[in-house]
Amino acid sequence: MAWFRVLKYNTGMSKKIIVANWKMNPVGLKEAKVLFDSAKKIANKLSSIETVICPPFIYLTELGYSMSKLKIGAQDVSVFDFEGAHTGEVSAKMLKNLGVKYVIVGHSERRKLGETNETINKKIGVSLSLGLKVIFCIGEEKRDKDGKFAEFIETQISEGLKGLGNDLVKNLIIAYEPVWAISGNAKSKADNPEEAFKVSVLIRKILMEFVGNEMARKIPILYGGSVNSENAGKFLKDGQMDGLLVGSKSLDKEEFKKILEIANSIGR
Numbered sequence: 001m002a003w004f005r006v007l008k009y010n011t012g013m014s015k016k017i018i019v020a021n022w023k024m025n026p027v028g029l030k031e032a033k034v035l036f037d038s039a040k041k042i043a044n045k046l047s048s049i050e051t052v053i054c055p056p057f058i059y060l061t062e063l064g065y066s067m068s069k070l071k072i073g074a075q076d077v078s079v080f081d082f083e084g085a086h087t088g089e090v091s092a093k094m095l096k097n098l099g100v101k102y103v104i105v106g107h108s109e110r111r112k113l114g115e116t117n118e119t120i121n122k123k124i125g126v127s128l129s130l131g132l133k134v135i136f137c138i139g140e141e142k143r144d145k146d147g148k149f150a151e152f153i154e155t156q157i158s159e160g161l162k163g164l165g166n167d168l169v170k171n172l173i174i175a176y177e178p179v180w181a182i183s184g185n186a187k188s189k190a191d192n193p194e195e196a197f198k199v200s201v202l203i204r205k206i207l208m209e210f211v212g213n214e215m216a217r218k219i220p221i222l223y224g225g226s227v228n229s230e231n232a233g234k235f236l237k238d239g240q241m242d243g244l245l246v247g248s249k250s251l252d253k254e255e256f257k258k259i260l261e262i263a264n265s266i267g268r
């Protein structure tokens with residue numbers, strides 16, 4: 001059976017969500033501020049997008065104080081929901097108290113370090129319970145022709161969202177990031193927007209099984225993986241994505257500016 005059947009689902013979202021994942025960059029606070037200020041200047045002029053900057057934990061306090069349209073997100077969160085003897089961990093409550101609005105959970109680079117669907121499920125639950133918006137990353141390592149990757153994605157979703165009620169899921173955002181498309185090795189290359197669209201339809205169908213049709217329609221689905229100013233518009237328009245998760249190009253002031261402006265021109 002074909003893994004995909006075209007059905008059109010529309011979140012009816014008014015704003016595209018553009019998330020900058022700085023990963024383990026930049027090297028100092030001074031550089032982080034320059035990068036943040038540049039994004040802030042542009043974002044303050046754009047009203048049709050929601051811009052979220054996810055810097056490393058150590059810059060969150062400083063950048064979080066800056067008043068602007070930019071929202072701050074964390075790149076990860078602890079699985080533990082109570083403060084205590086957990087060396088090196090940062091809790092969802094700490095993030096919330098700092099004014100952080102979003103948290104990325106389940107990024108493939110964290111999965112590579114050993115994070116399991118079970119851990120991700122706990123992190124999503126803790127974060128959503130505290131009112132944080134969760135950017136839940138999913139995506140296959142390989143896109144095979146037989147559609148086995150679809151089963152892989154289904155498992156990531158079903159195990160990641162296990163036991164979470166619709167009252168929590170309303171603050172969920174899915175980031176579809178095919179691992180092979182994420183920049184970082186010579187072979188990585190962005191997905192094509194039409195294919196990404198098909199996968200987003202599949203994701204929404206899977207979500208429907210878990211959270212019901214109405215809720216599933218409202219969950220934004222972002223695309224991530226080698227997004228740049230040339231393909232951003234295509235993913236948002238042809239790919240009908242609700243937003244983008246931008247890695248390396250979010251560290252390039254000019255590129256990120258262009259991506260935000262393109263997204264704003266497409267958002268309503």
Ligand code: PGA
Binds near residue numbers: 021
């Ligand atoms: P990339 O990273 O845009 O550099 O491919 C995206 C991500 O890993 O979130």
